[in-house]
Amino acid sequence: MVRHSAFYLAAAASLCLGFAAAEDVVVVSGPKEFDALLKDNSFVVAEFFAPWCGHCKKLAPEYEKAAGPLKKNNPPVTLASIDATEEANKPLAEKYGVQGFPTLKIFKGGDASAPTDYNGPREADGIVSYLQKQSGPASVELTSKADVPAFVQKEVAVLGVFADAKSTEFKTFSAAADAARDEYDFGHVFDSSFLDGEAEPQAAPSILMFKQYDAPMLKYQGKLTDKAAIMEWLSSKSLPSLVELDQKPRNRAALQKIFSSPTPKLLGFAGKDDSNLAEFKKALTDVPTTGAALQVVFIETGGNAQALQYFGIEAKDTPAFVIHDQNNNAKYISFNTKPSKLPGFVSDYEAGKLEKHVKTEAPPKKNNGPVKVVTGTTFEDIVLAKGQNTMIEFYAPWCGHCKTLAPIYEEVGEFFQKNKTVTIAKMDATANDVPDGRFQVKGFPTLMFVDSKGEIKPYEGERTKDGLVEFIEANSVGASSSAASKEEL
Template sequence: LIPDLLDFTMAPKASLSCLLGLCALLLVPLALVDGKEYVITLDSSNFDEIVPNEEFIVVEFYAPWCGHCKNLAPEYEKAAKALEESGSTVKLAKVDADDAKNKGLAKKYEVKGFPTLKIFRKGSDTPQDYNGPRDADGIVSYLKKQSGPATSEAKSAEHIKDLAASESVVVVGVFKDVESEEFKAFSSVANLFRSDYVFVHTTDSSLLPETGGPLAAPAVRLLKQFDEGFADIATFEVEALKAFVEQHAVPLVIEFSQDPKDRTHLTKVFESSKPKALLFYSYKADNAADFRAEYTAVAKANSDSIYFVIGEAAVNDHALKYFGLTAADTPAIIIHDPESDGKFVKKSIQPADIAPFVAKYKAGEAERVVKSEAIPADNSGPVKVLVANALDDMVFKSGKNVLIEFYAPWCGHCKKLEPIYKEVGEELASDPDVIVAKMDATANDVPQATFSVKGFPTIYLYTSEGKVVSYSGDRGKAGLVEFVKKNKTPVKGAPSTEEAAEEAELASKAEEGEAEAEKKDEL
């Protein structure tokens, strides 16, 4: 969900524009430790020469004007020094992704904001997102864990027992042979989830706790501190094993709350592309127990394809607002499909309505809803107000070049940009091929497949040819105007620049001729 539902609902005043925010236009100071730079500087000329040859290298994609990048720089440098002095093979590097010559790298690795950090492992074509701490000690600790084996050997029953007591989820692989194809598949999946869960393996199934009973090798048992306590799988196709972990490593029904444990699960759920259902109702209602029982039963039957989240309506008004709902609409169930960004809602439901609604969604028969503000009666200002229900007419079918700022009313960076953006609208108002618009992304559904909005403000140009161009330059008037002029495309049916100039010249000559004729008439 974008903007991230958790941030929007649990920290509505926190800036979501950390990555694409309006940063001071200052250069990132060169971070040196003891007069030496430990972070490797990369660019388009040496990236493909250095990165593939390192066993494990982290690359920071930064912009010189970004304040968050400047804050990270000294910590990143300290971490690089600490890793080198400890004898670690882990390397830290950086690339100026705002430099024109490096734009290709930023596009290739899908850099949407700054700073973006990616982990590259030798032999892997796909880098992993860095989601660890931003302080030197935290970076070092996180990367040492990341660079080690994704799964470790369980030496004893006590070892597994202690892990299961201290970790919310422990994934145990039981094998006849650690050289087997099954073990390789297990290791691959362990690598995918190494930041999230603990993976261990053994060739002795007797080391497993009694929970779940005997397990014949090769198989995997996921031990968890919730629900039934364990889940087993004996299939070693990587995608199936991955889906198994995603399904069983979170509770069957997850509480939408501020509790740190719940938030950990919620973060994983909302980062996933898997559909999720959310049920909001009053926990004090007479039929509250019926709601939970029915929802849990539906979750058991559908947990392979949908995540299920539950929340107290009285304390989740921000979540309801995100979906265009109020407390008066509850009990309500929402299903969100991140792949299509589709939202499906049923208001004022009863427990018996839950199963039919989920079945209707899975059959493709549920009605999709779009959250939208009302279309403005007067939209004559230099910056047009864009709402979800007007996207087709104002953007996709307009045939024009539309500059769009996606903002949040509470965002400080957006407030700072507002007068500048108005000046941009006034500057470009004379260009009939251009529309300057803004959309409140907290009050309108944003088509994420077209415009990826992960922070505020986010600015895109949707050209007359249907191309989407992201803006990541400085948020000044000159930069924005130049961006539009550089990237706009000809409007179909409109005269070319040369034709327009010829028409203007002919019109001017015609006016001169008329003026001359008037003079003769006066004589």
């Protein structure tokens, strides 16, 4: 199954990938070799791959290209590759929780017990740049007044002021910087006069945050020896007052947190030329909530066609407000709205007065084929029909695995076509909402079975005609026997 968020043959195949031929990428086989590698190298990046993985094949030449420059870095960075399908490497893959490919882990100081995830780019220059930053000091010392102006112009710059490097406060700051170096730029000075012109004189120790948005400078008021408190301050204060769906670093980190959270989302859609855009954004920034927690995101329609498609919104429908409650598979939409309407929209949501919006295709005029076509509005009538045993496939038109399954699934439909108690159905889950929250579609294809008593079971077996038929027959309640079905066919 192609997982969401992952859009992700043995030795001979790995040679085709180029792993064994790469002079600068270290090929690892087994825990002993891996332990020896960590012992001899202070900074190691290990890629766990599968020879059949398309994403791994795409990464391979970039990874190899990056290995040479990183080998010459100060300190050196060693890139390693581990075929997770190899029997000798399976204990390593299991130990480090490898569940998808490629998975990249960073090991520092020979410590095999606590790697960090590689979250950087997947092309050579980006890999080199990212790992050079990772291998260097987490916080850069600014050694003159002239260093400060350029540093504070970064998207989010965190600057520590300390008397010396021996203090507990500096060590705590450095630990926080190391943990959060992916998200922010950290620097420090041991002479507070360097800040003249950029900030008011700050007594050591202190921590400042400079941002290119919202409040230009903030000062940490908490305990300077509490790493967790510093991390929490960084996380909360670095968020923009209104998060926007774009690729800016300030929003990217915030969006990752928002979309990985189960909290319902309030989304505002508007075009950049909308006459009320400033007022629209202010309404989202100041949104009042009395009971329900909502995470707010602004989406500019011009560069976010995929988001519009997901919610079934066209440009002519905007400005629009959307409340998306993933936990209940519920979407509530106010089309062609005004900023002044937002408080009432949120209030009605909190009071349970809004009608659920279901994105749907028009049902086909004829639907008598071996595989019934399901839409958002016909889902209940077909999939949850009383007395029926139904196998439903949720697919995406662009999904390669779905295309491979299609002819097999059609054969399954033909097998059961004359069986009046079994229905084989499919639904384009990119064009239709699944209105029942019990059906969680997190990848394509997703196959689920509903027996005639309403019990739902996921299908996780082999995607073959025999496998599907056997599962359906074994789990159907009150269905005609397969023998009868075959005789009718």
